[in-house]
Each structure stands twice: as C-alpha cells, then as structure tokens.
Amino acid sequence: MLGNNGPSLKLGQDTVAPSNCVRVLGVTFSSDLSLDDHITRVSATCFYWLRQFRRVRRSLDDDAMKTLVHAFITSRMDYCNAILAGSPKSTTDTLQCVLNAAACLVTNTDKYDRGLSSLLHDQLHWLNIPKRIEYKLAVMIRRCLEDKAPTYLSDYCIPVTAVSSRHLRSVNQHQLAFSAAGPPLISP
Secondary structure, eight states: OBOSSSBOEEETTEEEOOOSEEEETTEEEETTOOSHHHHHHHHHHHHHHHHHHHHTGGGSOHHHHHHHHIIIIIHHHHTTGGGGTTOOHHHHHHHHHHHHHHHHHHHTOOTTSSOHHHIIIIISOOOOHHHHHHHHHHHHHHHHHTTOSOHHHHTTOEEHHHHOSSOOHHHHTTOEEOOTTOSOSSOO
16 A cells, blocks of 8 residues: 555554654654654643743742753753754754743743843753753763663773774773774674
C-alpha cells in the first residue's frame, strides 16, 4: 500500500502508516532529523504550564513558585537537552524565551523590566540554555571518564594519552580522542 508519506505496512487487520516524525524517549525527531518539532512541543507545553501558574501566582509565595517552575518547566527543558549541542541559536532562543518567562513569573517581574539576565544569574542562579547544554555535556563526559556512565557512552570517551604512544600537545590539554568507528564490538 502507498500512503501520503510513502508506503504503509499491513499487519493482519491493522495498517501502519508512515509518519513525518517519530518520538523516542520523549524526544521528537522529524524525518529530516531536525529537532524543530521537539522544541515546538517542549516550549508549547512549558508555556501552557506557565499560563496555569500565572493564575495562581497571587496565592503562592516565591519558594512555592520556584518549586512549581522547577518541577514543570526547567526539568522539562533539561530533559535530553544534550542532543541540542551544536544546534543553531534560533533553536535555543525558543527555549530561552521559555526560561525568561519562567524567571519573570518566579520573581514577579514584567518581561520588559531591565536586568533580566542578571536576575537569571544572580538571584535565581539559572544558566542560559546554551550554558545548560554545555554543562550537561560536561557532566556526562566527566561521568564517562570516571566510569560512572553506561559502557555504551564511556567506550567513546577515550583520553588522548590512551590512544597515542607519542607525546602530543593535546595530552596536556586533557582532550579526548575520537574514533568514527567507535569501540570494538568484541573485546580482545
């Protein structure tokens, strides 16, 4: 059978039609492997919760609002955000708008007030979205180097000293070697 997006699969009485996007572990990938659908879904969900919290803002103190925002907003933005490493600024700007709106709600300020970035860093101690992604990657690599990560990740984090027998400048810079082939499938 041929559907609108390509061939479909018939299994007994059921027909499985192709889709333009797929959801894996809560992350939505489109057919061109862009994460635009994922960013759109995350930001839409976060803005929905921000609107709900704005309704009850007067009856909650600052600490309760921080807890709600952390539980429903920042944790959702931090989930699997390492896949956004190297993504264009236009992609991370959408999530930054969500974070800015959450900061305004927590601190009970207007979005046009001055000093929003200092408010994020100094008062709330939140990182911007690109820095959050960078921090997440740094933590993952640190866990890999300390053998506290799953082997499917730590097998790819190899210090340069373990790869080369020569003295390289990159040894002093604590860089990692990259192998496109990856680790061997069978250990010797």
